[in-house]
Amino acid sequence: xxxxxxxxxxxxxxxxxxxxxxxxxxxxxxxxxxxxxxxxxxxxxxxxxxxxxxxxxxxxxxxxxxxxxxxxxxxxxxxxxxxxxxxxxxxxxxxxxxxxxxxxxxxxxxxxxxxxxxxxxxxxxxxxxxxxxxxxxxxxxxxxxxxxxxxxxxxxxxxxxxxxxxxxxxxxx
Amino acid sequence: xxxxxxxxxxxxxxxxxxxxxxxxxxxxxxxxxxxxxxxxxxxxxxxxxxxxxxxxxxxxxxxxxxxxxxxxxxxxxxxxxxxxxxxxxxxxxxxxxxxxxxxxxxxxxxxxxxxxxxxxxxxxxxxxxxxxxxxxxxxxxxxxxxxxxxxxxxxxxxxxxxxxxxxxxxxxxxxxxxxxxxxxxxxxxxxxxxxxxxxxxxxxxxxxxxxxxxxxxxxxxxxxxxxxxxxxxxxxxxxxxxxxxxxxxxxxxxxxxxxx
Amino acid sequence: xxxxxxxxxxxxxxxxxxxxxxxxxxxxxxxxxxxxxxxxxxxxxxxxxxxxxxxxxxxxxxxxxxxxxxxxxxxxxxxxxxxxxxxxxxxxxxxxxxxxxxxxxxxxxxxxxxxxxxxxxxxxxxxxxxxxxxxxxxxxxxxxxxxxxxxxxxxxxxxxxxxxxxxxxxxxxxxxxxxxxxxxxxxxxxxxxxxxxxxxxxxxxxxxxxxxxxxxxxxxxxxxxxxxxxxxxxxxxxxxxxxxxxxxxxxxxxxxxxxxxxxxxxxxxxxxxxxxxxxxxxxxxxxxxxxxxxxxxxxxxxxxxxxxxxxxxxxxxxxxxxxxxxxxxxxxxxxxxxxxxxxxxxxxxxxxxxxxxxxxxxxxxxxxxxxxxxxxxxxxxxxxxxxxxxxxxxxxxxxxxxxxxxxxxxxxxxxxxxx
Numbered sequence: 001x002x003x004x005x006x007x008x009x010x011x012x013x014x015x016x017x018x019x020x021x022x023x024x025x026x027x028x029x030x031x032x033x034x035x036x037x038x039x040x041x042x043x044x045x046x047x048x049x050x051x052x053x054x055x056x057x058x059x060x061x062x063x064x065x066x067x068x069x070x071x072x073x074x075x076x077x078x079x080x081x082x083x084x085x086x087x088x089x090x091x092x093x094x095x096x097x098x099x100x101x102x103x104x105x106x107x108x109x110x111x112x113x114x115x116x117x118x119x120x121x122x123x124x125x126x127x128x129x130x131x132x133x134x135x136x137x138x139x140x141x142x143x144x145x146x147x148x149x150x151x152x153x154x155x156x157x158x159x160x161x162x163x164x165x166x167x168x169x170x171x172x173x
Numbered sequence: 174x175x176x177x178x179x180x181x182x183x184x185x186x187x188x189x190x191x192x193x194x195x196x197x198x199x200x201x202x203x204x205x206x207x208x209x210x211x212x213x214x215x216x217x218x219x220x221x222x223x224x225x226x227x228x229x230x231x232x233x234x235x236x237x238x239x240x241x242x243x244x245x246x247x248x249x250x251x252x253x254x255x256x257x258x259x260x261x262x263x264x265x266x267x268x269x270x271x272x273x274x275x276x277x278x279x280x281x282x283x284x285x286x287x288x289x290x291x292x293x294x295x296x297x298x299x300x301x302x303x304x305x306x307x308x309x310x311x312x313x314x315x316x317x318x319x320x321x322x323x324x325x326x327x328x329x330x331x332x333x334x335x336x337x338x339x340x341x342x343x344x345x346x347x348x349x350x351x352x353x354x355x356x357x358x359x360x361x362x363x364x365x366x367x368x369x370x371x372x373x374x375x376x377x378x379x380x381x382x383x384x385x386x387x388x389x390x391x392x393x394x395x396x397x398x399x400x401x402x403x404x405x406x407x408x409x410x411x412x413x414x415x416x417x418x419x420x421x422x423x424x425x426x427x428x429x430x431x432x433x
Numbered sequence: 434x435x436x437x438x439x440x441x442x443x444x445x446x447x448x449x450x451x452x453x454x455x456x457x458x459x460x461x462x463x464x465x466x467x468x469x470x471x472x473x474x475x476x477x478x479x480x481x482x483x484x485x486x487x488x489x490x491x492x493x494x495x496x497x498x499x500x501x502x503x504x505x506x507x508x509x510x511x512x513x514x515x516x517x518x519x520x521x522x523x524x525x526x527x528x529x530x531x532x533x534x535x536x537x538x539x540x541x542x543x544x545x546x547x548x549x550x551x552x553x554x555x556x557x558x559x560x561x562x563x564x565x566x567x568x569x570x571x572x573x574x575x576x577x578x579x580x581x582x583x584x585x586x587x588x589x590x591x592x593x594x595x596x597x598x599x600x601x602x603x604x605x606x607x608x609x610x611x612x613x614x615x616x617x618x619x620x621x622x623x624x625x626x627x628x629x630x631x632x633x634x635x636x637x638x639x640x641x642x643x644x645x646x647x648x649x650x651x652x653x654x655x656x657x658x659x660x661x662x663x664x665x666x667x668x669x670x671x672x673x674x675x676x677x678x679x680x681x682x683x684x685x686x687x688x689x690x691x692x693x694x695x696x697x698x699x700x701x702x703x704x705x706x707x708x709x710x711x712x713x714x715x716x717x718x719x720x721x722x723x724x725x726x727x728x729x730x731x732x733x734x735x736x737x738x739x740x741x742x743x744x745x746x747x748x749x750x751x752x753x754x755x756x757x758x759x760x761x762x763x764x765x766x767x768x769x770x771x772x773x774x775x776x777x778x779x780x781x782x783x784x785x786x787x788x789x790x791x792x793x794x795x796x797x798x799x800x801x802x803x804x805x806x807x808x809x810x811x812x813x814x815x816x817x818x819x820x821x822x823x824x825x826x827x828x829x830x831x832x833x834x835x836x837x838x839x840x841x842x843x844x845x846x847x848x849x850x851x852x
Binding site: 037043 | 497516520522
Binding site for chain 2: 469511512514515522525667671672675676682683685686689690692693694697702705706707715
C-alpha cells in the first residue's frame with residue numbers, strides 16, 4: 001500500500017463516523033455533569049413562599065426570605081404613591097412607571113427583591129436622596145417605587161412574580 | 174478459543190461472591206412475583222402505585238415513617254403521577270409543624286407539596302416505645318434494604334400463618350413464614366377490605382400487598398423508569414460505537430502483518 | 434526517550450516547546466513504539482486510566498452534594514438519589530465504578546503474573562502498581578463508609594479494629610484513627626477528607642507507573658525484548674489507541690449494564706439501613722474485591738496473626754520479582770508454571786468465595802487450606818519451579834517465528850493458545 005493511499009484511508013467514512021458518534025457520546029455525558037449543578041428538585045419545589053401581611057401598617061415594610069434572597073414588602077402611604085407617580089420618566093435611568101411595578105387595585109403594596117441590581121447587596125430602607133432605599137456597598141439610590149435614581153446600579157430593583165391569595169396573604173413565586 | 178473467557182470467569186466469580194448465599198436455617202425463599210417493573214424496560218403500574226399509596230397512607234403510615242419522600246414526589250414522572258391538584262390535596266390533608274414565627278412560636282399549617290412525608294412519631298425512640306420495643310423501620314428505601322427486595326416485602330405481607338406446633342411465641346410476637354427468623358413484632362397489617370379502592374379493584378390481601386409493594390419499590394427507586402429508559406439508549410449507542418470502532422480497528426491494523 | 438528529536442512545525446509551537454517541551458512529550462506518547470503482538474489483556478491499562486478518571490470526575494460531583502456528617506450523610510445520599518439532577522446516575526456510576534475499577538485492576542495484575550511483566554527490568558513498574566493497588570483499597574474502603582449505612586459503620590468498625598491487634602499501642606492507634614471512642618462523626622469526617630485526597634495520589638503514581646513503563650517499554654505475550662523496533666513494534670497511535678478504545682467500549686457495555694439495570698447487585702442491602710451503633714448486621718462482609726483478604730484474615734484463630742497474615746498477603750507481592758527465579762518471562766513458554774498459575778487463580782477465587790461465607794465448618798477448613806496455599810505459591814512454588822522447570826523454546830524475535838532451538842514451527846499459533 002502506498003503512502004498516498006494510506007492518507008486517503010485516514011479520512012475515509014469509517015473514521016469520520018467513529019469520531020462523530022464518539023463525539024456525540026462525549027457530549028451526552030457532559031450534560032448530566034453540568035446539569036447536576038443547577039437547582040435540584042427540592043430547590044425548585046421551594047420556589048413559592050406565602051406571607052401574612054395583615055399586621056403591616058401603612059408606611060411600614062417587612063422583609064421575608066424567598067429563594068434565599070430578601071423580599072421587601074412595603075405598604076406605601078397615599079403620599080408615597082403620589083410621589084412615586086409624579087416622577088417624569090425622563091429622570092429615570094431605567095424608565096418604568098410605578099403602575100407597572102404593582103398590582104392594579106393593590107397599589108399600596110410594593111413587593112420587590114431587596115437586592116441591589118449593581119452587585120447584589122441588600123439596600124437599606126428609608127435612606128438615600130429619594131426617600132426610598134440606599135445601597136451602602138457602592139452608593140446606589142432608589143426611590144419609593146424601588147427604581148434606580150442615582151449611582152452605579154443599572155436597573156430598578158426586580159419585582160418577583162407574586163399574587164394575592166386573599167386580602168391578607170401574598171404568595172411570592 | 175475466545176479471548177473473553179477470562180472476563181466471563183471473572184464476572185461469574187463476581188456474581189457468586191456478591192449474592193447473599195448466607196441464610197437462616199428455617200428461612201423460606203420469598204415468593205417470586207412477576208413485577209411489571211422488572212426487566213430491561215420495566216415500568217411501574219401507575220394504577221397499582223396509586224392504590225399502593227392509599228394502602229400506605231391508610232395502613233402503614235400510622236407506624237412507619239417515609240422521611241426521605243416529599244409529597245411533590247407523588248406527582249413526578251415515573252411515580253404514581255397524581256395530578257397537581259391531587260398532590261396539593263394530599264399534602265394539605267396533614268398538619269405540618271413549622272416555625273418559629275415572628276413571635277418565636279412553632280405553629281401548625283396545612284402541608285405543601287414541598288414538605289417531606291409527615292412521620293407518625295417525633296423520633297425513633299418514640300416509635301420504639303409505642304410499638305412494644307420494636308422499631309417500625311422507615312420505608313423510604315426499605316425495598317433496597319432487604320436482600321429479597323420487592324419479593325421479600327410482598328412475601329412478608331402475605332406470609333402470616335399459625336405458628337408450627339411446638340413453637341411458643343411471646344406476647345406481641347407473630348409467626349411469619351418469610352420473615353427472617355420467622356418471628357415478627359408487627360401483627361398482620363392487611364385484612365380483606367381494610368381499604369376501599371376507588372377504582373373498583375377488589376381489596377384482597379394479595380392485591381393490597383402487591384399494590385403497596387409496588388409503591389414501596391417506587392419509593393426506594395424513584396429513578397427506575399428513567400434509569401431503564403436511559404440504559405437501553407446507552408447500551409444501543411455503545412454497541413453501535415463499538416461496531417464502528419471495531420471496523421476502524423480492523424482497517425488500521427490491516428496495514429501491519431499482525432492480528433488484532 | 435524517542436530516538437529522533439521532535440521539531441514543532443509552527444513558530445509558536447517551537448517557542449512554547451523550547452520553554453516547556455509538552456509537544457515533545459505528546460509526540461513521544463503518540464509515537465511510542467509498542468510491541469505489535471500485544472493481546473487484549475494489555476488493554477486494561479487504558480481501561481484503568483478511564484476508571485480512575487471516571488471515579489475522580491463523578492466523585493468531585495458527588496462531593497458537591499454530599500454532607501460528611503453522621504446525622505446528615507445518609508440523608509444527603511438519598512438527596513443525591515432523589516433530588517439532584519442526574520444524581521442517581523452519577524452516584525451509581527461512582528459506586529459501580531469502584532467495582533469496575535477493581536475488576537480491571539485484578540485482570541491487569543493477573544495478566545502481569547501470567548506474562549511475567551513484573552520481572553527485570555520492570556520491577557519498579559510492578560512496585561508502583563502495587564502501591565496504586567494499596568491506595569485503591571484504602572480509597573474504596575473509606576468511600577464505602579461515606580453513605581453511613583449499617584455496612585459502612587460496621588465495616589469501618591471492623592477494619593479500624595484491625596489496628597488494635599498491634600501490641601502495646603494498638604488501642605491508642607485505633608482511638609487515634611477514630612478521633613472518638615468508637616467510629617463516629619470525627620471518623621466519618623476524616624475518611625471523607627482522605628477519600629477525596631487518595632485518588633489524586635493515585636493519579637500521581639499512575640504518571641510514575643507509565644513513566645517507568647516507557648523506560649524499558651512494554652512487555653509482550655512472548656515476553657522477549659524488542660530486537661528490531663521497525664519490525665516488532667507499531668506506533669502507539671493509532672494502533673494501540675484504537676485497540677484500547679475498542680476494548681474500553683466492550684468494558685463500558687458491561688459497566689453500563691450494572692449501572693442501569695442492576696445498580697445495587699454488587700453492594701449490600703444492609704447499607705440502605707442507616708448506621709446504628711447499637712445493632713450489628715447478621716453478616717458483615719466487605720465489598721467483593723476485598724473478600725480474598727478477608728478470608729485470609731478470618732482463617733487465623735489469633736487476632737494479631739490474622740492481621741499479620743492479611744497484610745502479609747499483600748506485601749509478599751512486593752518481593753515477587755525476586756521470589757520468581759525463572760529467567761523466562763512469559764508463562765506461554767513455562768509449562769509447569771502455567772499449571773501453578775491456574776491453581777493460584779483458582780485459590781484466590783476460592784478465597785474470595787469463602788470470604789463471603791460464614792467463618793465456620795467446611796468454610797473455615799477451606800479458608801485455611803487456601804491461605805496456606807496462597808503463601809506456598811510465593812514462598813515455595815515460584816522459587817522452586819523457576820529452578821527446576823524445563824522451559825519451551827523461545828522465539829528469536831516478535832516478528833520472526835524462529836525459535837532458539839528451531840523446534841516449534843509456528844509462533845502465531847502458539848501465541849493464540851496461551852489463554
